[in-house]
Amino acid sequence: MRYAQQTLRRSLCCDGHFHGIRPFKLPGGRLLWPADEIDDLATGKAREQAAA
Structure with a gap:
């Protein structure tokens, strides 16, 4: 699974999540x-749980 860093940031900015996963914001603006x-x-497993 390879995504460009910008893909993750864009998805987070536009949708508020990336495939249903929300990061924690650390001091200094980094994302965990x-x-x-x-x-x-x-x-x-994430797809299996969503389908159930």
């Missing part, structure tokens, strides 16, 4: 994406 949700997205 939840690793467990990213792993689920990469393995396809």
Whole structure:
């Protein structure tokens, strides 16, 4: 799974999430994406849960 950094930022800005995942904003403006949700997205579990 490869996305350009700008793709993630644009999706977050326009939709408020990236495939249903919302990052935490750290001091200094950096974004912390939840690793467990990213792993689920990469393995396809996120799609399975959405379909259920």
